[in-house]
Amino acid sequence: MKALHEYTEELYHCIRCGFCTKVCPVYNTVNREMAVSRGRIRLMREHLDGNLELTPKMMEYLDSCLGCRTCVTNCPPQVPTDEIVRAARTKYAQNQGQPLMRHVMLHNVMNKPERFSKAFGSLKLARTTGLNRLLPKTLKARENLLPNLPERTFKEELKELAIKKSTKKVGFFLGCMDNNLYPQIIRAAINVLERLGYEPVIPTNVVCCGAAHHTYGDMNIGRKLALKNIKVFSNIDADVILTDCATCGSTLQSYGKLFQNQREEAEASNFARKVMDINEFLKGKLIPGDLPVQETVTYHDPCHLVRYQNVKESPRMVLAAAGAKLEEMSEADRCCGGGGTYNIFHYDISMKILDRKIANVKKTGATILATSCPACRIQLAHGIKRHGLSIEVLHPIELLAKSYGNGGEGQAEELH
Ligand code: SF4
Ligand code: SF4
Incomplete structure (x- = not known):
């Protein structure tokens, strides 16, 4: 992935047409120039020209970007704002570190699958005992975002699942969110793949894809996680690695770029090329269901x-x-x-x-x-x-x- 200073040329491609202001969900909500692609590009140009420091205030503007890429697809010169914002966050994180709560989340929880599951387990206990109701209002609002937690994680369920054998094997990446919150999606994916004659191979020793680490510029941890996942799948004989999570999919597909110009680049690119969203994999293989949903x-x-x-x-x-x-x-x-x-x-x-x-x-x-x-x-x-x-x-x-x-x-x- 490129460093911030390597985007100098792209930053000067912005023609200030304002197309991004029509489509940016954040700008349409807060209506501030610094919260849209054009404004963020201006900030980064000033920074690279030596006129502005990367201050916490500036990072607030950059942090408010969702990374949704809507501006990029609507930008006549295709300025890659999402990448530029990420490069700025990386530079800032390298020099100043992350805010405390985010640091704990990225360095102590999300990078350790067992701890991540334990964190959800603690939340489940707090909900059962009613302790979650004692949370301060702002924290309670965040806790409300999470759905009901399942009885068991998918990893726990898998111990008792007998997946049908087939010569048509496909790798399957077990994402943290689906493992901890939505095991029913993975069960459904297994059922569909089996019905179509495929055997999903689901290694449970994978780690987080690193999406949040990439988003917040914590690339060193992002690379460590990527290397672990690449190693896990290097032992699995499958031409394709499926995912039912859009975020995991796009992150895993970016592993080649993550190791650009590094000795691991070829292996990471090879891994990334195999990654495919399950919907896309099913194209051309779909059989209509016998029990149509009709809703x-x-x-x-x-x-x-x-x-x-x-x-x-x-x-x-x-x-x-x-x-x-x-x-x-x-x-x-x-x-x-x-x-x-x-x-x-x-x-x-x-x-x-x-x-x-x-x-x-x-x-x-x-x-x-x-x-x-x-x-x-x-x-x-x-x-x-x-x-x-x-x-x-x-x-x-x-x-x-x-x-x-x-x-x-x-x-x-x-x-x-
Ligand atoms: S759409 Fe692209 S070129 Fe136009 S103002 Fe926004 S970032 Fe600049
Ligand atoms: S990527 Fe960021 S700047 Fe671009 S449209 Fe999305 S929120 Fe707005």
Whole structure:
């Protein structure tokens, strides 16, 4: 990945046309020049010209970027603002470190899968005992973002799962969010893959893909995590590594770039080329379900799928195979405001962006809202609760599994 000073040329490509101001969800919410691509580019030019330091105040502006890439796809000279923001965060993190809460999260929890699961276990206990109700208001608001936690993680379930053998093996990356929060999505993926004659090989010694570390510029930990995952899959004989998480998928696909000009680059690029979103893998292989879902479904395009991986049609094809009646919402590919952990650190902006998304969902009259990223799912399910609606949020693969006679045993969302 390039360092900030290597973007000097791209920074001067901005023609100040303002197209980004029409589409940036953050700018449309806070209406401040420093919260849009054009303003951020200006700040970075001033910094590289030696006129501005990377101060905490400047980082506040850069941190408020969701990294949704909407500006990039609408920018005539295609200035890669998301990459420039990330490079600035990396430079700042190298010199100043991370704020305390984020440091703990990135360095002590998310990089250690067992600790991450224990953190969710503690939350479950706090909810059971009612201790979570004692949290201060701002923390309680963040805790409310998380759905009901499952009885067991997917790793625990896997010990008792017998996956059907096949000569057609596919690797499957077990993401932290699906493992800890949504094991039912992975069960559905297994059911669908088995039905189509594939055997998913799911190593449980993988670690976090590093998405949050990349987002906040903690690249050293990001590289360590990447090397572990590459090593795990080097022992698995499969041409493809599937993921049911848009964020994991785009992060794993960026491993080649992460090691650019380093000795691990070839191996990391080889790994990255194998990574594929499960919806995309199913293209051309889909068999319509015997038990069509027959409900009105609307689909939210995760930024990390539609803009980072150019995957737009295949999730809709999965929904069609499941027998769902697709009702497109307006702005289906507009960011939901979740942004991984953006909703934790920028709660108020995030909720305003979410409210617009939910208003669009509501207009469709759908009873199911489908999406292909657990981070979006957390945010969208929270939006559904926040607006008192009764709409189920599911992954397209769960609907397909249901139409194949499996799945549908996820837990209902509740207010805590
Ligand atoms: S759309 Fe691109 S070129 Fe136009 S103002 Fe925004 S960043 Fe600059
Ligand atoms: S990446 Fe998204 S949030 Fe960031 S400046 Fe571009 S449009 Fe705005």
